[in-house]
Amino acid sequence: MENNNLINVIKEYAIITLGVIIVSFGIQYFYAPNQIAGGGLSGMALVISHYIPSLSVGTIIFIGNIILFTISFILVGGDFGFKTIYASVMMSVVMDFMEKVLHSYAITENMLLAVVCGTMICGTGLAIAFSINASTGGTDILAKILNKYSTFNIGISLLLVDLFVVLCGGLTFGIGKGIYSLIAVIINGVLIDSIIAKIEKKRDSKQEIFKVQNAQ
Template sequence: MSTSKTWVQFKLILPILLGTALYAFGLLYFIIPNQLMEGGVTGITVLLNYAFNISPSLTTLVVNIPLFLVGLKILGGRQMIYTGVGIGALTLFLWLFEKMIHLGWIEPLHTENDLLLAALYAGVTLGAGLGIVFRWGGTTGGSDIIARILNRKYGWSMGRVLLGIDFIIIGISLVYIPKEKILYTLVAVFIASKVIDFIQEGAYSARAFMIISDHAPEIADLITRDMDRGVTLIPAIGAYSKQAKHVAYCVISRQEFRRLQTIVRSVDPRAFVIISDVHDVHGEGFKET
């Protein structure tokens, strides 16, 4: 493999290592010390630790190996390569943090009086870890492999499969964990999902405008001149009037929202305007690729 290809692979794998490290830390520092839960196959790891004091790193490896082999056979090596990296890295970091806690180098956060704080920080840490892993094309294995296989074989929705697995695992955990801690777990899961979305969609978000007007060229000229933003004019025909017109399309930052609205209304108060959120914008005037 050439040096350039090796560097590209390293740049893809490094964020997965960082993400799995964050996830492992959140699990051992916030979740397990406070007897909270986690969904998916990781939830099985947590349950076995509560019930039989089995090492999470050992359970993660043992549970994921057969799932990885089945996924490798059904899904193929190309799809599973970064999943393998994620499983290996998660196992390694769980083992490392377990050793650090055992040696007293890390003191986990254990609180009975402020479980909400533990749940919030757990959600942020786990969500940040998973968000980084997912953004760079990796997974931590487990239920994600199951969801991919069922999607490939039977066409089942991956989201519904993952949600179903989470419900089953968290439901079983009621045998070992008080109901109030399950409620705190749901807070952590909700926060984690929001952080995952935030990281995957990009920290920078903007607004996209589609402006349908008989005066679209004039509006586009004003936006270009007064806001220094590029505008694309798209030829269109009104379905009812059968008249040719233009649709002006542009992307702006959230801070410029009111300014653009003012420009549109000043030219054509009857303009039909569609506004939508866009994420992770690349190009001139936004993030450079």
């Protein structure tokens, strides 16, 4: 039984790591080089880094997450908190690695393409993390809290929280990029709900099959 629990934990953290890498790739190769503040702490980090260039996006995300961790432990629970700590630390490390070692660049400078591709990639990574009760930290924590204590689903919760970040991005990088950031946030919320629904449906199907097999 203990071995099975250990295997499940390893699987969960492997899935979180995959989600973190996917999100980091979307930010560093689509959002950041095109100054798209697509919501979340990562979007706010882009804004802050613009005014304080000496601080990398990964470092700002790490500092911001420290402030939000206590809130997640108290209001959401230890399981979500520990997974989120791991995910946020890993995200800071992966993003700094991509930026400083791999020297990340804009795969495309077409703003619409950057928004669509970046959001599809980031949304997929976030959905993977949310599907096993984790997040990549930042304002995702606030969205999870709003989701838990309200009737809003996780996608709408993210949208509401991210509107403030989009406003800051628009004021910093210009109204044009602010509009693209808003499009990114809307697509992200819808995409995450869709992916999570599919993951949960697949998980429920597997559980039903397992119950039938045990009954036989």
